[in-house]
Amino acid sequence: MSILFSGRATGAKANRISLVRRFLMFFVHHIRQALSSLGELWRTPAASFLTIIVLGLSLTLPVTLHLLVKNAQQISNSFAKAAEINLFIREDASAAQIQSLQTILKADPQITAVRHINKADAMAEFQAASSFGEALNYLTENPLPDVLVVMPANTEPAAARALMQQLAAERIVEFAKLDLEWLTRLEAVVRLMQQAVIAIALLLLSAVLFIVSNTIRLSIISKQAEIEVMKLVGATDSFIQRPFLYTGLWFGVLGGLLAFLVSETLLWGLRGAISDITSLYQSDFQLQAMNLYEFFGVILLAVSLGVGGSYLSVRRHIRAIEPSGP
Known part of the structure; x- marks a missing residue:
């Protein structure tokens, strides 16, 4: 009886070790594929750089407009409090x-x-x-x-x-x-700018989604033979898709960082002109830059666009690739 209990305990311990090992290997595989996809961007610098530039600059316009609207609201609120x-x-x-x-x-x-x-x-x-x-x-x-x-x-x-x-x-x-008539007009302009930011953002982000999707599609086509071999040796669609999804993630991270840098540079260039205007009105208004939450919001939005565009492409094209017969 003691031998039986000892065998069961040993089997349970082995199962726990096996689960922990599989859990660790899952993350190891993901980290390896993420780094491999980052290296793939380095091996194709021209196409990768253009995609990152398009994604970053497309995000720059709505991000900059959002910051301008935020500062316009600050001006409106400060004058309203001084009524x-x-x-x-x-x-x-x-x-x-x-x-x-x-x-x-x-x-x-x-x-x-x-x-x-x-x-x-x-x-x-x-x-x-x-x-x-x-x-x-x-x-x-x-x-x-x-x-x-x-x-x-x-x-x-x-x-x-x-x-x-x-x-x-x-x-x-x-x-x-x-x-207060001028303040009412200012508030109307701010509301118009908010609606314009939403409309422009939707158009540009939709364009970014399709651009990333097309870039990933071209990458899949260039690796069609490699994908066929992987399917012949038993690789699943999810395993094959993962590097392309990580490529979209890196597009998003780098594009979001570029959008942040460009928008902050634009605001820095405007600070001198705004300081000259506010000094004429004896105002201590300071241009508000992007805060930490907005920064992570931009990165998260860019990553969502990169991964979303990749997902649209891989779900359609990788499934369509099948190993050719002998």
Whole structure:
């Protein structure tokens, strides 16, 4: 009985060792075929280089447009957060009335801050900013009104407009101004750019898929005799297909890296021009480059296109290759 149990234990241990060995050999075979397919790219540099260039540059346009849209959204959000309502006070309003309105507005939960610009300060600021200079000294009276600058708690355009209309009804307010029309147009342009990015990306990525598929098809045709021999000695279709799928994977990795480098180079070239523009508006806006998640997203997309294009080709053409008769 003890011999029987000992034999079963030995058999179970041998089975476990066999499973572990097969599991390790599975990964060894995959690593070997992956490295072999990378070497195949090196042995055919012209065709491989052209495919990588096409894949990388096709990804560069949608990636760059995405980064531009992201930065445009950042600009839109930063200006939306800085939305201010200007309340122009009537000429006949007294200082006590202005102070009373300012106190009431500060207590309003819809408002985060209120700043009073009196007419004298407004004239001094206008004289310093304008090119009229000494000519303004000849005015007999100050034509500028007192202004209350109100910062709304909710800076969304619709909420800010509703608050502006409410404040414009105050008795000593001549009129209120909220310049958000340009911001609305900017948001519309950003939405249009988002839709354009999606449309352009779909067209270019579809083209990349077919280009990779055609490249793999040509590679399969060039190795038809080798594939026939492999099938004669018992190789399965999945074993034969694997190197071509790894070739598509390498196309994707290298093409994604190229798209990243080119898009970052384009953004780097734009930084100087954008810095000159933002300095004119006294803004501290900084162009946002690709973050880590976006980088891995680009690589994953490129790999998906490479492997997908390869799969479309190998599933059709390798099955069609059969060993010729004697």
